[in-house]
Amino acid sequence: KFNYSGLQCPGPIVNISKEIKNIQEGDQIEVTVTDPGFANDIKSWAKQTGHVLVKLEEDDNEIKAIIQKGQPKNLEVSHTSKGTTIVLFSGELDKAVAAMIIANGAKAAGRDVTIFFTFWGLNALKKAQTVNVKKKGIAKMFDFMLPKTPLKMPLSKMNMFGLGNIMMRYVMKKKNVD
Structure with a gap:
């Protein structure tokens, strides 16, 4: 079980990606996340990587997901074989x-x-x-x-003599974005 409450995109997915490497195929992890975009992100990530999204529950405050490690999928989106x-x-x-x-x-x-x-x-x-x-x-x-x-x-837009940068960094810090 992992609690990624307070982390914003891409934090929860990056952490899940790290943790899934530490378990065996067929094992599951349960995560709790507060990022509202996570529900869509985890569906896409599971589909892309070959892992199984066993359960996804959403309420007003948090999202809980159970992910089962599947067999790694050959990723062929529009990338080269090198990356x-x-x-x-x-x-x-x-x-x-x-x-x-x-x-x-x-x-x-x-x-x-x-x-x-x-x-x-x-x-x-x-x-x-x-x-x-x-x-x-x-x-x-x-x-x-x-x-x-x-x-x-x-x-690039709304720089406002440097205030835009300060406001963007403030919002990122409040949302716990790296």
Whole structure:
């Protein structure tokens, strides 16, 4: 039995995917989740992965599911046999978060996942520089214009001089989204 109350998508599915690997075929796990989208997610995940959704109960506050480990299914959606590649080409927070959620969902479905970060997408990987690097010309201008850390990435819509980023992170934290 596992309680994933308070976790938002893709948290419950990612955790179920990890736990299902630790049991034998035919064994079952029971999960309790409060994410309202979980009922649809678990149906799709079970169908995709070859596991069996034995029971699904919903009430106003929580969703309970019993999942039985089935025989792993050969996943043939529209991926290569090697895995899934996502290209993150934007330096905007909402697009970077979306790429991470899609990557986690694909990983939970048993895919090997690679995220390719283009020039602008690299903003999602930045660490605050502890060493000052002297730059000149255009490099200095880019350094000035780009966010110093992912925490400062703007939103693609409704950025509101940085308040959109703060509000989005606040809602994510309240909903317990990684």
